[in-house]
Amino acid sequence: MLELKDFCFTIEKDGEPVNLVDRVNLKVPSGHFMAIVGPSGCGKTTLLNTIAGLNHMSEGSIFWHGRDLEEEGDLEPAELGYVPQFSIAYDALTVDESIEAVTRLRVKTRDLDDLDLRIDRVLEETGLTAIADRQVKVLSGGQKRRLGLAMELVTDPKLLLCDEVTSGLDPRSERDIVRRLHELSRRDGRIVISVTHSLAHLELYDSILVLHEGRVAYHGPPSGLTHYFSVDDTESIYPRLAKQSSEKWRRSWLKHGPAFYNKIERNRQKLIDEGKLNIPEEPKVEDPTDTEDTPPPTEDIKLDETDLLDAFEEELDNEDGKKSRRNKRKRSKVKAAPVEELEPSTEIEDDEDLVREEPEPVCTPGFFSQFATLLGRRTKIFFRDRGQVFLQVAILLCFPCLVALFGPQGNEALLQYPDAIEFTSQDAVKEMQTIGENRAKVGGAVSGIIMFQVVLLALMGSNNAAREVAGERKILEKEKFGGVRPFAYLCSKIAFLSCMILVQSVWMAIFVEQFWQYPEAAGTAGFFDHLTFLILINAAMTSICLGISSLMKTSEQASLLSIYLVGFQLPLSGAVLALPEFVGQITRPFISAYWAWAGSIESLDNRYQAAVKTVTDTPLESSGTICLYVLGIQIAVGLIASYIGMRRHQWSH
Numbered sequence: 310m311l312e313l314k315d316f317c318f319t320i321e322k323d324g325e326p327v328n329l330v331d332r333v334n335l336k337v338p339s340g341h342f343m344a345i346v347g348p349s350g351c352g353k354t355t356l357l358n359t360i361a362g363l364n365h366m367s368e369g370s371i372f373w374h375g376r377d378l379e380e381e382g383d384l385e386p387a388e389l390g391y392v393p394q395f396s397i398a399y400d401a402l403t404v405d406e407s408i409e410a411v412t413r414l415r416v417k418t419r420d421l422d423d424l425d426l427r428i429d430r431v432l433e434e435t436g437l438t439a440i441a442d443r444q445v446k447v448l449s450g451g452q453k454r455r456l457g458l459a460m461e462l463v464t465d466p467k468l469l470l471c472d473e474v475t476s477g478l479d480p481r482s483e484r485d486i487v488r489r490l491h492e493l494s495r496r497d498g499r500i501v502i503s504v505t506h507s508l509a510h511l512e513l514y515d516s517i518l519v520l521h522e523g524r525v526a527y528h529g530p531p532s533g534l535t536h537y538f539s540v541d542d543t544e545s546i547y548p549r550l551a552k553q554s555s556e557k558w559r560r561s562w563l564k565h566g567p568a569f570y571n572k573i574e575r576n577r578q579k580l581i582d583e584g585k586l587n588i589p590e591e592p593k594v595e596d597p598t599d600t601e602d603t604p605p606p607t608e609d610i611k612l613d614e615t616d617l618l619d620a621f622e623e624e625l626d627n628e629d630g631k632k633s634r635r636n637k638r639k640r641s642k643v644k645a646a647p648v649e650e651l652e653p654s655t656e657i658e659d660d661e662d663l664v665r666e667e668p669e670p671v672c673t674p675g676f677f678s679q680f681a682t683l684l685g686r687r688t689k690i691f692f693r694d695r696g697q698v699f700l701q702v703a704i705l706l707c708f709p710c711l712v713a714l715f716g717p718q719g720n721e722a723l724l725q726y727p728d729a730i731e732f733t734s735q736d737a738v739k740e741m742q743t744i745g746e747n748r749a750k751v752g753g754a755v756s757g758i759i760m761f762q763v764v765l766l767a768l769m770g771s772n773n774a775a776r777e778v779a780g781e782r783k784i785l786e787k788e789k790f791g792g793v794r795p796f797a798y799l800c801s802k803i804a805f806l807s808c809m810i811l812v813q814s815v816w817m818a819i820f821v822e823q824f825w826q827y828p829e830a831a832g833t834a835g836f837f838d839h840l841t842f843l844i845l846i847n848a849a850m851t852s853i854c855l856g857i858s859s860l861m862k863t864s865e866q867a868s869l870l871s872i873y874l875v876g877f878q879l880p881l882s883g884a885v886l887a888l889p890e891f892v893g894q895i896t897r898p899f900i901s902a903y904w905a906w907a908g909s910i911e912s913l914d915n916r917y918q919a920a921v922k923t924v925t926d927t928p929l930e931s932s933g934t935i936c937l938y939v940l941g942i943q944i945a946v947g948l949i950a951s952y953i954g955m956r957r958h959q960w961s962h
């Protein structure tokens with residue numbers, strides 16, 4: 310049983326509190342299929358999200374089988390399934406792979422057979438078996454919704470919340486989904502709550518909750534809807550709702566709620582007696598008006614309350630289609646059709662299958678298991694996306710080629726000043742001038758080649774990470790909600806991006822080395838120091854852009870900010886033009902390119918260092934270790950920002 314008492318979700322608008330969900334009192338017994346309907350913007354999704362815990366309840370209480378979730382802790386991720394409006398599967402994966410990944414992330418399975426059994430079960434329950442090896446990107450809208458459903462069913466949730474899973478579907482697919490949800494509510498006492506725009510197929514639900522401006526206007530069986538609202542058909546309900554205030558509707562429902570609950574309970578009891586609901590006996594539903602005084606009947610609405618209740622009760626006893634006392638009114642389009650009269654779905658199991666063994670409690674897998682699954686999935690998605698692979702390979706090959714073009718300039722021999730300088734002849738002056746020009750030229754080329762490598766690797770780093778989290782934010786939010794640890798997610802990103810960083814940086818250093826020999830000091834490991842700085846600049850930009858990607862709301866914002874960040878690296882590094890001293894002191898700590906450039910120059914042969922210094926007025930950091938530390942700090946800051954961003958709740962529907 311799910312029970313809401315004076316359940317509110319409040320926001321601040323212009324400094325005033327506004328209840329988007331207002332004092333909702335509700336009881337939903339086990340094995341129940343409920344629809345939430347109402348005009349656009351009435352708060353259906355907000356109510357669903359607040360029940361799910363995605364919005365924090367402002368007031369009231371929520372009970373799950375008598376347990377106060379606010380005080381005694383939330384539902385376990387496995388107990389709750391939430392099917393959002395958007396697709397939660399990666400286009401590049403197949404149906405089977407998507408379900409497998411989500412099972413591995415959310416369920417600690419005993420062995421591979423157990424995993425296979427689970428996957429096969431949900432494929433069958435959602436009618437996806439025949440298309441299990443099809444890629445998500447080629448699925449129809451209805452198939453994608455069923456996949457979303459399948460991905461939630463892997464944990465066998467006891468409470469399944471669906472947000473407009475039928476919107477935009479053709480009538481056949483819509484009916485198919487509603488029918489499946491109906492079937493799912495008949496198993497293991499599962500409660501299925503579905504927000505829907507559609508007023509079709511309401512007869513498949515056990516109860517309908519009508520919301521108006523965040524308040525309950527009705528909650529009862531579908532058969533009572535038109536009577537309650539004194540309308541001829543369900544389409545007329547919304548115009549009718551608008552005729553009086555939501556507060557009056559709320560009060561009216563509080564008055565009549567008990568009769569409707571009795572009917573819900575009687576219907577349910579009937580299903581149990583007929584063996585169509587395999588749930589344990591539940592205590593009788595109590596009067597929902599216990600929570601507040603029953604208000605006086607509403608006067609504006611011209612409903613004779615006693616009449617209405619009588620008519621309603623009479624109709625309850627007339628499910629075979631006999632006319633009620635209000636027989637002058639046309640029959641509702643949502644005539645209560647007993648579930649057993651509905652045409653059977655070919656893809657739904659027989660009733661005998663509904664009685665299943667008590668499932669084992671589902672445990673969330675550990676960190677390493679989630680990490681391995683996330684990493685495996687990320688790698689698979691990368692290699693499946695041919696466009697992405699092609700782009701990465703093109704960048705990998707072209708960028709070092711661009712740098713190599715300048716190799717010959719950097720290879721030019723560095724002329725030496727004579728030990729004793731005598732400006733006695735014009736030739737000597739000319740020679741000194743030539744040496745000076747040569748030093749400036751070689752120094753400029755060496756500095757330029759290093760900075761070119763650094764900037765291109767910074768660009769690669771930004772390209773690696775800018776969309777990495779923001780591009781899949783919704784899926785991340787959904788998976789966090791399902792029990793995925795943000796730290797496992799972060800580590801999987803670190804592992805995946807580290808491979809990219811190593812390949813790009815090592816290849817850049819080795820390829821360029823073939824055309825321009827790094828002038829390291831004799832007897833030192835200058836080239837490896839340079840390689841380390843190339844790896845670090847790529848890692849720093851990747852890490853910072855990963856942080857940006859995690860903190861930004863959209864991938865467009867993240868990409869734009871990352872591009873600006875790379876764009877500022879070259880001018881603010883001071884490698885081309887020296888910045889005014891005070892500006893340089895302020896900006897330098899944040900410019901990764903400066904530290905990688907300065908660190909690499911520090912590992913050059915002394916003569917080349919001196920040559921570089923002749924072409925730049927920017928003060929060069931004389932300790933490579935400090936450059937290493939600064940880049941290390943930048944990487945750490947980026948990762949911390951990434952973690953904070955990944956943990957942060959950014960659910961949007």
Ligand SMILES: Nc1ncnc2c1ncn2[C@@H]1O[C@H](COP(=O)(O)OP(=O)(O)OP(=O)(O)O)[C@@H](O)[C@H]1O
Binds near residue numbers: 347352355506
């Ligand atoms: N976090 C929020 N902050 C401010 N306003 C919000 C927030 N969440 C929802 N709203 C507003 O609350 C109202 C109800 O939104 P909700 O999405 O729940 O409606 P709905 O009934 O599901 O609508 P629809 O049927 O069009 O999807 C809307 O006006 C929406 O703009």
